[in-house]
Amino acid sequence: MANRVAIELRDDVYRRPLVTATERLGVSSGWKCVDVGAGGGDVSVALGKIVGPSGRVFAVDIDPGRRDQVAEIAARETQVIALTQPAEEMVLPEKVDLAFCRFLLLQVIEPGLVIERMASVVKDGGWIVIQEAVTSAGRIGDSPISTLSGTMKHPDIGIMVPGIVKQLGLEITDCWAEAPVGLGDTPESRYLEAMTGILVTDEPVMLPPIVTTIARVSH
């Protein structure tokens, strides 16, 4: 991710899919959750607000620097607990109702291993929510945005996730894609500018769609 401005803009433009997912799943007060590859904690905080003081959110990230960022948030959202761990070896103090990841699997070597680990920390009958992008499907007008994929290991992992989840024997209960689109001086055009240096205001910008996959875990 390019810089702080880009991260904040990205959080803005991709917050709607996050709301769609939590509402469709019915995340509510008292749920215990883990946000895997939590980064700056945007998803952790959103979940923390929903689950309230009786719930709990573990924010797991491999980068200890991220822990400090989330720890700052945790001081305000007391139910968010930051842990430094690789997702592939994640161990939590208790089982959770929901394991969530967003924009993580595009960075890891073996996405299937991470999904399997996520399932292992979820209670029987609990949920996994995965939100990952299809980077090559972003558009400026009708042309692909070819500069976005950068050094990602799996730039189009979003469309691969349902197959991986099914192969792991998990039951997919919901799956859909959402893409932020704007025309003019919009958060979408400003995010694209922050990521690529290209400002486009005279054509529609469709940022990479994010595919949400929801699966139920039964052990």
Ligand SMILES: C[S@@+](CC[C@H](N)C(=O)[O-])C[C@H]1O[C@@H](n2cnc3c(N)ncnc32)[C@H](O)[C@@H]1O
């Ligand atoms: C693109 S950021 C996404 C952050 C956050 N999920 C969001 O949507 O705002 C990816 C994050 O995953 C973390 N990460 C990468 N590989 C990881 C791994 N194997 N285990 C845990 N975290 C990892 C990175 O340190 C980074 O904070």
